Amino acid sequence: MGLFKSKNNTHSDEKKSDKYYYASQWGLMARKFRKHKLAMGSTFVLVIFYLTAIFGNFIAPQGTEQYDGKFVNCKPTPVHYFHEGKFVGPFVYGMKTERDPVTFMAQHVEDREKICRIKFFTQGDPGGEYKWLGLFPSNLHLFEAEDGGKIFLFGTDNMGRDLFSRVILGSQISLFIPVVGMLLTVVLGLAIGSLAGYFGGWIDTVIQRLIEVVRSFPQVPLWMALSAAIPKTMKPAQVFMLMTIILSLVSWPGLARVVRSKFISVKKEDFIMAARISGAPGSKLITRHMIPSFLSYIIVDMTMSIPSLIIGETTLSFLGLGLRSPATSWGVLLQETNKLETIMFYNWKLIPMIFVFLSVLAFNFMGDGLRDAADPYK
Amino acid sequence: MDNVLLEIKDLSKVYESKGVNVKALSNINLTVKKGETIGIVGESGCGKTTLGRCVVRGIDATSGEVLFHTDEGVIDFLKIKGAQMRRYRKDIQMIFQDPYASLDPRMTVFDIISEPLRYNTKMSNREIEQAVDRITDQVGLNKAYLRRYPHAFSGGQRQRIGIARSLILQPKLIVCDEAVSALDVSIQAQIINLLEDLQREYDLTYLFISHALSVVRHISNRVLVMYLGRMVELGETEDLFRNPLHPYTKALLSAVPQPDPDVTIDRIVLEGEVPNPANPPSGCPFHPRCAYATDQCRKEMPPLKEYDGRLVACWNIK
Known part of the structure; x- marks a missing residue:
């Protein structure tokens, strides 16, 4: 017995390992997650995306309803630092319109004579007012070109709207619909899955069959049918809510299955029986032992389900069944790309796709890292 | 009958799956006296774990009674519920075989050991702390480690945690389900001494x-x-080990390794495998592997008969 009490560790050794020994399950997971470089990088990317979305109205130079008929289908504006070899700081050249001598298409080219410096933290043009988080009215924007200069970092669309602004404002929809939809999915999946897993028997059978029915619907037509039911006169905010509901109605069965199988497998664990023998009532058994034991897996599953929701929202909007202009999302922006013309002449309009791609990839990598971290003993 | 603690009567457990009934436990009768230790042996799948788990109500027995002798008379431990259950639950506890699977990895050792107290008593936090302190001392765990999580411990230490958990309610009966099998021999000895x-x-x-x-x-x-x-x-242990009566017991005991190289033992090597409990042989379940099996053994189930102060189920002992 004394063997265990007089551990002959040196002091420094004990100090070093103490942190590990006292680490909770979550502590161990965080440790493991931090070692996953790709997942950490992805998390960083996602944090930036979401911060940009939250401060979107401030970062975007234009609001969703602003446009400029003079600058239709403008190329991305290059930002310069040097004018004729002299450093002037960030600026853009003024723009003038020319006709292409061969195709006779109107083109916007830089006017090398006119330097418009970029100012930061400026009051925007009239029409750029917004309410931050729907609460604080403001017209403060991150940057603006002086003297009527125009900055279109990602170019403009066929109505002269700044694509950079629209990508950022669109991310407010495209990045938050999946999160809200996922939360709904979790509520549905957790409730239904735990019912099936904990009680088993005929309840389980009924729920299993229901899941199979829901899953055997082809996803896109189902989305289309449901979205077609959204009245066209609805406000964007309401459309947003309805879309999250539609997306989560289609995606809960996956999570319900995970929860069910976890319940069934954890029910047989020794430590659950041990808790029952020590007199734990059913409610404590579920909340103190069962749910914590697979919570990490649910979080992983949640993270992994966000990409499909992002794609879902994009698909719906792309098909014209989700939000409609002037409200914007990445899918709405990509609607314009369904013409050959776009790819030939205005390929910058494909930029929103990069963001869909990046966010889906980042969520997948983060999910990978979380999954590896979820089981710290392996 | 004063010092009887527990009477297991006709305890059976049948697993049903897809119409096939597997009789894991048939008609176990056992009287346990206060303060004694009853060893339950047999090869894997013989139902010894099922028996233990049925007694502590880790799983529900199909039929039979577990009569528990309390100060207030005899109660059937398998049938009590509600307030009575809360009252007597703590008296019958269990030590698990696998010290890794039986401790919730998400709780600190302190939480694991104190958990039964929170469900079964109305002790204040201070009292709980004192009780945990006392019990960790007794099982030989370092108090400094109480805030750690199970992953920080070795198998032997974990088993001590499990023992502390089952002891903290001061039970009357403990089912030790292979309590030392997962441990090194040296640690086994420590745990046995502790028990x-x-x-x-x-x-x-x-x-x-x-x-x-x-x-x-x-x-x-x-x-x-x-x-x-x-x-x-x-x-009785020594009787049974010195002079096993049932052919199966003989075979089982002959498998014990002897530390003395000069002692030669006549190993009885059993032929065949344990029959499928879903489709048990007719008559004595042991007859397909028994060297002494007679026609009677093949047809009729031998009853448990008293012989020389022992209970044996075999036709050939007369």
């Missing part, structure tokens, strides 16, 4: 389930041999 010390101190009664025959011989007062969910032989 013996605790038994003396608290007047504990053990149902000691194990396949390690030498350990059972060391710790038990009486031994129950099981085969295919049935009782085969029950007797």
Whole structure:
């Protein structure tokens, strides 16, 4: 017995390992997650995306309803630092319109004579007012070109709207619909899955069959049918809510299955029986032992389900069944790309796709890292 | 009958799956006296773990009674519920085989050990802390480690945590389900000594389930041999080990390794495998592997008969 009490560790050794020994399950997971470089990088990317979305109205130079008929289908504006070899700081050249001598298409080219410096933290043009988080009215924007200069970092669309602004404002929809939809999915999946897993028997059978029915619907037509039911006169905010509901109605069965199988497998664990023998009532058994034991897996599953929701929202909007202009999302922006013309002449309009791609990839990598971290003993 | 603690009567457990009934436990009858240790042995799948789990109500028995003798009279532990359950739950506890799977990895050692107190008593936090302190001392755990999580401990230490958890309610009966099988031999000895010390101190009664025959011989007062969910032989430990009556017991005991190289033992090597409990053989379940099997053995189930102070289920012992 004394063997265990007089551990002959040196002091420094004990100090070093103490942190590990006292680490909770979550502590161990965080440790493991931090070692996953790709997942950490992805998390960083996602944090930036979401911060940009939250401060979107401030970062975007234009609001969703602003446009400029003079600058239709403008190329991305290059930002310069040097004018004729002299450093002037960030600026853009003024723009003038020319006709292409061969195709006779109107083109916007830089006017090398006119330097418009970029100012930061400026009051925007009239029409750029917004309410931050729907609460604080403001017209403060991150940057603006002086003297009527125009900055279109990602170019403009066929109505002269700044694509950079629209990508950022669109991310407010495209990045938050999946999160809200996922939360709904979790509520549905957790409730239904735990019912099936904990009680088993005929309840389980009924729920299993229901899941199979829901899953055997082809996803896109189902989305289309449901979205077609959204009245066209609805406000964007309401459309947003309805879309999250539609997306989560289609995606809960996956999570319900995970929860069910976890319940069934954890029910047989020794430590659950041990808790029952020590007199734990059913409610404590579920909340103190069962749910914590697979919570990490649910979080992983949640993270992994966000990409499909992002794609879902994009698909719906792309098909014209989700939000409609002037409200914007990445899918709405990509609607314009369904013409050959776009790819030939205005390929910058494909930029929103990069963001869909990046966010889906980042969520997948983060999910990978979380999954590896979820089981710290392996 | 004053010092009887527990009477297991006709305890059976049938698993049903897809129309096939598997009789994991058939008609177990066992009277356990206060303060004694009953070893339960048999090969894998003979139902010894099922027996232990049914007694503590870790799983529900199909039929039978577990009569628990309390100060207020005899109660059927398998049928009590509600307030009575809350009252007597703590008296019958269990030590698990796998010290890794039986501790919730998400709780600190302190939480694990104190959990039963929170469900069964109305102790204040201070009292709980004192109780945990006392018990960790007794099982030989360092108090400084109480805030750690189970992953920081070795198998032997974890088993001590499990023992502390089952002891903290001061139970009357502990089912030790292969409590030392997962441990190194040296640690086994420590844990066995610990269990013996605790038994003396608290007047504990053990149902000691194990396949390690030498350990059972060391710790038990009486031994129950099981085969295919049935009782085969029950007797005083030394009698049974010196002179096994049932052919199965003989074969089982001959498998014990001898530390003395000069002692030659006639190993009885059993032919064949344990029959499928879903489709048990007719008559004596052991007859397909028994060297002495007669026609009677093949047709009729032998009853458990008293012979020389022992209970044996065999037709050939007269």
